[in-house]
Amino acid sequence: MANVYELLPEIVGEEQIYIGSIIKNMDDQKAMQFANIYRARRKDPQMILLLTLVGFLGIAGIQRFITDQIGMGILYLLTAGLCWIGTIIDLINYKRIAFEYNQKEANQITAMLRNS
Template sequence: MNRIINYFPELDMQEATFIDALLKDNTDNEVEKFAVLYRSRRKDPQLILILAAIGLLGISGIHRFIINQIGMGILYFFTAGLCLIGTIVDMVNYKSLALEHNQKVAQELKAYMSMIR
């Protein structure tokens, strides 16, 4: 776990545990390459919260587009965030939205790195 914290000091405990389990068999060099790619693609939970809050001001769904949920983003955009209720729920659950997205990105990167070895 210390190795992961050294490469990713910004991660919360739940995300760091997931990344640690995902990379447990990798060398330090592979973890470093993964860290560069993952850091560029991961979404910060605070960004999701800020974009969801912007949705309350009239541009609903931006946070869903950012986490590659295009269909939900379009739905939120045309329904004003499902009459603002969906946007408020997403503001409460912003950490889980970011975690789900980041876990998916980590798994995709792990698979990609396994293919290019």
């Protein structure tokens, strides 16, 4: 039985609980494989925060492009972050944006490992 604390010590909080629930039923080899792929694909919330702050310098929406929300990224880029209101909201919700992206990636990785 794999331990999330040993495999992915860099994750914390809600993300740690979610990943722990995913890998609890995996054998050690699958859990290690999951952790390696997940570590390469996950987005750090601090990076999302920094990219959101760049939105105030005139390049709004980078955080949305990075998290595969291309439509919102284009909208933010063309509207200056929805007149900075969207950028301010993203500053408040940067952890949620990162968690939702990481959750989607974890589910894709789990499905991929199940099929292999």
